Amino acid sequence: MSAENIECWLTDMDGVLVREHEALPGAAELLEQWRRRDLPYVVLTNNSIFTARDLSARLRHSGLVVPEDRIWTSALATATFLAQQTDADHGRGSAYVVGEAGLTTALHEAGFIMTETAPDYVVVGETRNYSFEAITKAVRLINDGARFIVTNPDATGPSPEGVLPATGAIAALITKATGSDPYVVGKPNPMMFRSALNHLGAHSMQTAMIGDRMDTDIVAGMEAGMHTILVMSGVSSQASISQYPFRPHRIIDGVYELLDEPLNGDPPDA
Template identity: 60%
Template sequence: MTKPIETWLTDMDGVLVHEDKAIPGAAEFIARLRETGSKFLVLTNNSIFTPRDLCARLRAVGIDVPESAIWTSALSTAKFLSEQRPEGTAYVIGEAGMTTALHNVGYIMTSNAPDYVVLGETRTYSFEAITRAIQLIGDGARFIATNPDATGPSPTGPLPATGSVAALITKATGVEPYFVGKPNPLMMRSALNQIEAHSESTVMIGDRMDTDVLSGLEAGLRTFLVLTGSTPASAVDRFPFRPTEVFSSIADVVPLVV
């Protein structure tokens, strides 16, 4: 027997917002979650921004999400590293979202024999920094990346993202990174642990079959696909797995929050 939905995980880009515009129904969905006292987290594979940054970005388009209800691949990566090697050291390619998360779990940033090379998202990849990462991995540093997304959206079209730069480093070193973010179900489980939720009574809402739906499925969650982002309706049947339900947009999910 299927348990009632008690907890909600939702992707951000493509579900709640598109670029700098709210998707119709997103504000109402979050408001309904808060009115009913439902536990929820907004998830994103983007490691550039801190939860405070993302909170401000969402509020600017009329979506009121508390800072504590935002879970990023940077936070998931920092949590994973702190459990694997407490108070370790890392050489980081990334922005404030990644470095802040690592500092907050007691990590030290260094380019001198670090425990890990951590590759996150950034809009200004430095050839010098990538070269140093390649050298450190060659010397024995463990290779971690926040997410495998090959491209990210921008107003002018796709931008190379973490997955593309990780492939460059792998080609140079022969070392594959461990990706912490979606579609790794580890990110789902860390999110569930963050709000003390159970997979049997949780739904993951996303716009991508290959990350959101896949990671939710592998973590034992029900999955809702919305058609306002990366995966069009025509592509759903091409995958060897299916979401629990498909909706036109987040607006159609609002009545299910009780």
């Protein structure tokens, strides 16, 4: 499938559109190209800290115009999944949350009650303020029967000083203490991609996924039945690609290669 035949686009954010809060070459122009063609698109992120409104504002500061309804986070995917689950459970909907505003807001808007008393779910997401008290409470609630949900499996996250322990690392601690494995909603679970497609009203056969990670973006896009495009502007290298038994449909240096016209003449160094 060529870019001209694609009717809908999903794209990762970090390493594809931005790096260290700086827009990558061609990102702004590609977003404008999609708007000009009236093509549905969604920007995906496993980050559950921020609301879509927050992320829209942060992208705007990087020079990228992405309306909040075009952003789909692991928090939104988690809230959507749990709302479907609680409908099946005759409307029960309570959760104990270890996370930030992006996750609590998404769950509130999905109709959930936040509680520390016999919740249906313990939901763990990204936060910069993990506390021993909150983790201990999560462990005890899971031992008492709450179902264990995690927004995304990322074990570490970046910071100017180096890596930080992230959701997957905290989830592993809770699993070790409880013996319970969580259900993980975010990438590489294709559930997140399917919920984004439902959000758009799109079909996977006409949709492309752009990502910079083989182990999340590409494998999940492939399993969801989408056309996959790997960009080399993020974490992947040619050496790392060969480690996987699957391949993306296309490999490009950066999103500027998806533009109708070259970016300022010669392709830039991404």
